[in-house]
Amino acid sequence: MKKSSLTCLMAMAAIAPLALTACGGGGSQAAASEKVDSLTVLDYYNNEPDKTHIQGALDKCAAQLGVTLKRETVPGKDLIQKVLQRSSSRTLPDVLMLDNPDVQEIAATGGLAPLDDFGVDTSGFAQGMLDAATYEGKVYGLAPTANTLGLFYNKEMLAAAGIQPPKTWDELKAAASKLTTGDRYGLAFSAIATYEGSWQFLPFMWTNGGEETDLKSPKVAEALGFVDGLVASGSASKSVVNWSQADVRDQFAAGKAAMMINGPWQIPSLAKTPNVKWEAVQVPVNAQGQTPVAPLGGEVWTVPQTGNKAKQAKSAELVACISSDENQLALAKERFTVPTKTALAGEYVKAVPEMAAFTEQVANAQSRTGKLGKEWPKTATVMYTAIQLALTDQASPQEAFTKAEAK
Amino acid sequence: MPTLTTSPAPGDLSPAATAGTAERDGRRRGFRRERLVQALFLAPAALFLLLFFGYPVVKNVVMSLQEYTTRTFFTGEAPWVGMANYATAAGSSLFAPAMLNTAMFTLGSIAGQFVIGLALASFFKRRFPLSGFLRSMLLLPWLLPLIVSSATWRSILDQDSGILNAFLRNLGLIQEPVPWLTSPSVALLAVVLVNIWVGIPFNVTLLYGGLQEIPEELYEAGAVDGATGWKAFWHITWPNLRPVVSVVLVLGVVYTLKVLDIILGLTNGGPANATQTLAVRSYQESFVNFQFGVGAAFSNILILISLVFAVVYLRMNRRAVDE
Numbered sequence: 001m002k003k004s005s006l007t008c009l010m011a012m013a014a015i016a017p018l019a020l021t022a023c024g025g026g027g028s029q030a031a032a033s034e035k036v037d038s039l040t041v042l043d044y045y046n047n048e049p050d051k052t053h054i055q056g057a058l059d060k061c062a063a064q065l066g067v068t069l070k071r072e073t074v075p076g077k078d079l080i081q082k083v084l085q086r087s088s089s090r091t092l093p094d095v096l097m098l099d100n101p102d103v104q105e106i107a108a109t110g111g112l113a114p115l116d117d118f119g120v121d122t123s124g125f126a127q128g129m130l131d132a133a134t135y136e137g138k139v140y141g142l143a144p145t146a147n148t149l150g151l152f153y154n155k156e157m158l159a160a161a162g163i164q165p166p167k168t169w170d171e172l173k174a175a176a177s178k179l180t181t182g183d184r185y186g187l188a189f190s191a192i193a194t195y196e197g198s199w200q201f202l203p204f205m206w207t208n209g210g211e212e213t214d215l216k217s218p219k220v221a222e223a224l225g226f227v228d229g230l231v232a233s234g235s236a237s238k239s240v241v242n243w244s245q246a247d248v249r250d251q252f253a254a255g256k257a258a259m260m261i262n263g264p265w266q267i268p269s270l271a272k273t274p275n276v277k278w279e280a281v282q283v284p285v286n287a288q289g290q291t292p293v294a295p296l297g298g299e300v301w302t303v304p305q306t307g308n309k310a311k312q313a314k315s316a317e318l319v320a321c322i323s324s325d326e327n328q329l330a331l332a333k334e335r336f337t338v339p340t341k342t343a344l345a346g347e348y349v350k351a352v353p354e355m356a357a358f359t360e361q362v363a364n365a366q367s368r369t370g371k372l373g374k375e376w377p378k379t380a381t382v383m384y385t386a387i388q389l390a391l392t393d394q395a396s397p398q399e400a401f402t403k404a405e406a407k
Numbered sequence: 408m409p410t411l412t413t414s415p416a417p418g419d420l421s422p423a424a425t426a427g428t429a430e431r432d433g434r435r436r437g438f439r440r441e442r443l444v445q446a447l448f449l450a451p452a453a454l455f456l457l458l459f460f461g462y463p464v465v466k467n468v469v470m471s472l473q474e475y476t477t478r479t480f481f482t483g484e485a486p487w488v489g490m491a492n493y494a495t496a497a498g499s500s501l502f503a504p505a506m507l508n509t510a511m512f513t514l515g516s517i518a519g520q521f522v523i524g525l526a527l528a529s530f531f532k533r534r535f536p537l538s539g540f541l542r543s544m545l546l547l548p549w550l551l552p553l554i555v556s557s558a559t560w561r562s563i564l565d566q567d568s569g570i571l572n573a574f575l576r577n578l579g580l581i582q583e584p585v586p587w588l589t590s591p592s593v594a595l596l597a598v599v600l601v602n603i604w605v606g607i608p609f610n611v612t613l614l615y616g617g618l619q620e621i622p623e624e625l626y627e628a629g630a631v632d633g634a635t636g637w638k639a640f641w642h643i644t645w646p647n648l649r650p651v652v653s654v655v656l657v658l659g660v661v662y663t664l665k666v667l668d669i670i671l672g673l674t675n676g677g678p679a680n681a682t683q684t685l686a687v688r689s690y691q692e693s694f695v696n697f698q699f700g701v702g703a704a705f706s707n708i709l710i711l712i713s714l715v716f717a718v719v720y721l722r723m724n725r726r727a728v729d730e
Binding site: 108 | 565588603674691
């Protein structure tokens with residue numbers, strides 16, 4: 001390149017950001033008394049069909065409240081970065097959706113407003129979901145619907161092998177072993193080195209009485225030993241350490257796994273392979289009489305501290321509206337999620353029978369951040385590291401958590 | 408950086424030096440104007456550097472000395488903690504493995520990229536039908552978004568249904584499927600292999616350019632003296648290519664040290680932390696554990712290592728200019 005053109009290019013590059021910042025900025029704060037006619041919304045439902053379903057619920061509420069909405073959707077893994085950027089530039093949206101384990105982390109920054117400031121009624125919601133959205137005794141958000149994990153099984157494969165859906169670990173182990181043939185595994189699950197891996201281990205750990213606050217207990221080791229045994233015996237692929245939950249679904253949909261641990265949000269994708277006939281049951285328990293306890297998933301709608309009280313009050317109304325009985329049922333039916341108001345369970349299962357197992361599972365489900373709050377990310381990291389250490393034979397299930405915690 | 412040489416030739420000055428004061432003043436004014444023009448020309452580049460290199464580097468250093476968490480973004484409060492973040496980073500049991508992995512990843516990638524890149528560049532030096540087309544096809548890995556290529560490689564390397572294992576098995580090279588991304592002892596190798604694939608175009612392009620610069624007469628003269636094939640390579644190509652080689656290697660090291668997306672896409676640092684590098688540690692501390700201070704400390708250590716290589720590069724460049 002010639003010198004002069006290079007200099008010219010650099011001059012242009014140097015000036016560009018100045019021009020951009022000049023265009024940004026500004027935006028005056030509306031006075032508290034001003035009538036609110038528009039709200040901004042930020043969420044991570046950027047893919048169809050969820051994007052449209054959520055838009056439907058938002059539109060219904062916006063019409064009811066007499067406001068127009070400006071909605072922005074970002075990919076799931078970019079949401080937290082976006083929220084942090086926006087909070088440092090004081091441009092948080094009026095209504096913010098957060099994944100439930102992130103609510104306490106963000107509430108702790110002081111960026112969210114507690115819902116009782118606006119007199120929002122939070123009674124009747126599943127305790128697990130309220131736990132996730134509660135920070136220092138105050139509820140910061142509401143979730144219209146929740147999801148969790150269950151055991152999907154391929155009906156034809158189980159029928160061909162003459163196996164009933166497993167209810168206990170022993171039955172699961174026997175079934176997985178019997179269903180493993182050729183290039184098909186009995187069971188698929190995710191043990192990847194992300195929070196997904198920790199989340200998928202929780203049903204085994206919690207059902208067995210293990211606790212995230214005491215990872216070195218024998219109950220946790222026993223649960224890890226069981227999962228490790230499935231891989232060691234070849235009933236589950238060694239690749240589980242690199243499978244996300246979407247990969248697990250692909251294996252199941254391709255007929256390469258007879259059973260899988262996964263959540264109801266996979267149901268729309270499973271509908272694309274109608275030749276795979278499936279049903280779902282609760283995650284098996286170690287000993288008969290135990291209650292299956294699975295982690296609670298789902299997104300919570302919150303009201304950030306934007307400094308505009310009138311808009312915040314309106315936003316709180318919107319948050320309450322999205323979680324109204326009517327909207328809960330509508331969203332639950334469309335998105336294969338479970339209403340968070342426990343009283344709606346009966347009506348919902350009647351309408352969507354294939355969600356029966358998940359609905360029951362949600363009733364007993366726990367939130368990941370209920371006990372740990374902001375400490376969850378650290379513990380989740382220890383958990384997936386320990387799982388990976390055990391499954392790759394770097395450590396025994398008994399010593400895996402100690403080794404992972406040494407980090 | 409382009410150095411701007413706008414001072415007039417010395418020959419112009421000598422007769423004017425004896426002229427009257429008025430003229431001298433005019434000259435001085437002219438000189439000052441010239442200075443101003445120089446400064447104006449430099450300003451955009453200086454501003455650019457300050458905004459896009461200076462600010463992030465300074466911010467990163469400051470951040471590494473603070474307790475910088477999610478809370479900081481909202482409140483703006485970041486308590487000063489001195490070197491505590493560096494102590495946390497260096498004291499973590501993953502620090503030594505991450506250093507070792509970074510070194511092995513960089514060395515392995517560079518060695519593979521360079522050898523294959525040089526071989527391909529020498530091959531394409533001869534003209535043959537479709538050589539131009541094939542050479543441009545080689546750029547493909549460079550053009551693909553890394554997240555796309557890593558997703559593709561993940562399915563290629565899958566232990567059970569990946570095409571690579573099926574291929575190797577059909578050739579009879581392996582009996583058992585290789586656990587490319589699922590065994591802690593193989594995963595780093597697999598990640599290096601993919602990174603070699605990504606880096607070949609860069610090496611081929613620069614080395615091919617270097618090869619074009621070597622005058623054809625040298626080979627003709629060498630051929631008269633009996634230097635052909637390997638001999639020609641060792642005695643003509645290699646010595647003449649040396650300056651380009653050093654540039655390729657040093658830049659390669661700097662680019663490879665900071666590779667993040669390929670590893671995140673392939674293994675996310677797993678299995679069992681087998682592919683943790685300094686760049687992955689920095690990312691995970693910042694954006695997974697929300698410990699931005701510790702993440703900044705990791706990335707500063709990485710920058711420091713890169714800086715050593717950058718200085719080596721600059722010195723080599725200067726020597727080349729001096730010669």
